Amino acid sequence: MQEVEKQKPKSKRFDAKEIISKMGPLLALIILIILVTALSPDFIAPTNLLNLLRQVSVNALIAFGMTFVILTGGIDLSVGSILALTGAISASLILSGMPGWFAVICGVALGAVFGCFNGALVAYGKAAAFIATLATMTIFRGATYVFTNGNPITGNKINNNFFFQFLGRGYLFGIPFPILIMLVAFIIWYVVLHKTAFGRKTYALGGNERAAFIAGVNTKKTTLLIYTISGAMAALAGIILTSRLSSAQPDAGTSYEMDAIASIVIGGTSLAGGKGRMSGTLIGALIIGTLNNGMNLLGISSFYQQIVKGIVILIAVLIDRKKEKA
Numbered sequence: 001m002q003e004v005e006k007q008k009p010k011s012k013r014f015d016a017k018e019i020i021s022k023m024g025p026l027l028a029l030i031i032l033i034i035l036v037t038a039l040s041p042d043f044i045a046p047t048n049l050l051n052l053l054r055q056v057s058v059n060a061l062i063a064f065g066m067t068f069v070i071l072t073g074g075i076d077l078s079v080g081s082i083l084a085l086t087g088a089i090s091a092s093l094i095l096s097g098m099p100g101w102f103a104v105i106c107g108v109a110l111g112a113v114f115g116c117f118n119g120a121l122v123a124y125g126k127a128a129a130f131i132a133t134l135a136t137m138t139i140f141r142g143a144t145y146v147f148t149n150g151n152p153i154t155g156n157k158i159n160n161n162f163f164f165q166f167l168g169r170g171y172l173f174g175i176p177f178p179i180l181i182m183l184v185a186f187i188i189w190y191v192v193l194h195k196t197a198f199g200r201k202t203y204a205l206g207g208n209e210r211a212a213f214i215a216g217v218n219t220k221k222t223t224l225l226i227y228t229i230s231g232a233m234a235a236l237a238g239i240i241l242t243s244r245l246s247s248a249q250p251d252a253g254t255s256y257e258m259d260a261i262a263s264i265v266i267g268g269t270s271l272a273g274g275k276g277r278m279s280g281t282l283i284g285a286l287i288i289g290t291l292n293n294g295m296n297l298l299g300i301s302s303f304y305q306q307i308v309k310g311i312v313i314l315i316a317v318l319i320d321r322k323k324e325k326a
Contacts, residue, residue: 025267025283032287036294043297050176054244056289057182058237060282063260064189065115065233067281068226070264071193072206073273074129076230078118079260080253081140083238086111088144090164090239091153091248100163108235114140115231119224137257145250154247168243178240185233190278202226206273262309263288265316272320288312 036043043049062079069076090107094100114136121132158164170177193199201222204212213219234253242248267284269276291312295305 025280025287028266029283029287029290032290032294036290036297040294040297043294048293048297050179052289052293053179053182054176055293056285057176057178058241059256059259059263059288060182060285061185061233061237061240062256063263063281063285064185064278065230066257066260067189067264067269067276067278068193068202069129069230070261070269070271071202071273071276072223072226073209073271074122074223074227075133075261075271076115076118076227077130077133077257078114078137078140079230079234080256081137081144082111082114082231082234083241083253083256084248084250085114085140085144085147085238086235087238087242087252088148088153088248088250091158091242092147094161094164095153095155095157097157100161100165103164104167104239107239108232111235111238112228112232115234116224116228118231119227122227123220123223148248148250150250152247152249159246164239164243165246166243168240168245178244181236181240185236186278186282193278198222198225203274206275208274258313259288259309262313262316265313265320270320271317 033043062083066076066079086107089110090103093103093106098106118129118133118136121127121136122129125132166177167181168178172180193202201212201217204215204217205219205222205226209219237256238253241252245252263284264276264281265271265284266287267276267280267282269280288309291309292305295308300308
């Protein structure tokens with residue numbers, strides 16, 4: 001009886017730690033918002049908040065797709081290059097006279113194909129995800145420069161295409177359309193990850209791939225689909241960014257993979273795989289966006305901003321490793 005009684009308080013403390021762990025990213029976001037608002041009251045201006053969310057939408061879309069990848073213990077370094085290449089191809093299709101909706105579908109489909117290629121290298125080629133996507137990151141970036149000849153793709157057909165322009169610059173009910181796309185994507189991927197068999201397979205793959213295989217999970221097919229999702233989401237983000245800028249820049253998306261990874265890790269997803277939530281990724285993207293926006297409002301040099309973001313990522317990684325050891 002005494003042993004049972006001694007274990008009860010321990011169980012309660014464990015539950016408290018779990019709650020704090022899950023609420024940590026949200027508490028960090030709230031504290032960051034309060035701090036930035038105190039230093040710059042302009043931060044909470046409605047126009048700035050909408051602009052902040054519109055900027056966050058691109059990173060969040062990339063991060064939603066990569067969350068699946070990191071939950072399996074993998075990584076996708078090619079998302080920034082996929083963003084640039086699919087954005088350039090979509091813009092060129094519009095310039096060639098194709099309808100905006102068709103160019104968007106082609107861009108997202110190509111992103112899915114590129115992601116599928118990454119998945120094939122990892123699942124069937126047995127290549128380490130880091131090395132495979134590092135290689136394809138270089139290949140896709142080089143392909144972007146070849147395709148664009150190193151020059152931005154722009155023109156009146158892009159500027160005057162209502163459908164394409166609306167994706168990145170339109171408003172619906174006074175809210176920038178990219179924000180609505182981000183929210184819809186979040187709901188879809190939240191349900192897929194947390195309420196479907198595919199989501200359970202993703203967690204199982206990240207927890208123990210061999211055990212998942214023995215349990216009947218088609219690990220190769222699941223891995224292939226996960227990287228396909230990552231590529232498609234990067235492409236969608238690239239199309240929105242191209243629409244917002246009214247041009248496709250050959251160097252678009254540079255280092256975007258770092259912001260996406262930072263958002264996911266800060267949101268509580270383990271780099272070792274098997275642990276994390278889609279809601280945490282959204283909160284992490286908001287933290288990164290708030291940090292960027294706040295430093296811009298405070299007039300902090302972009303050089304120092306890189307240092308601050310690096311420190312934040314390092315802290316998040318160290319916390320993640322400490323959790324794994326606990």
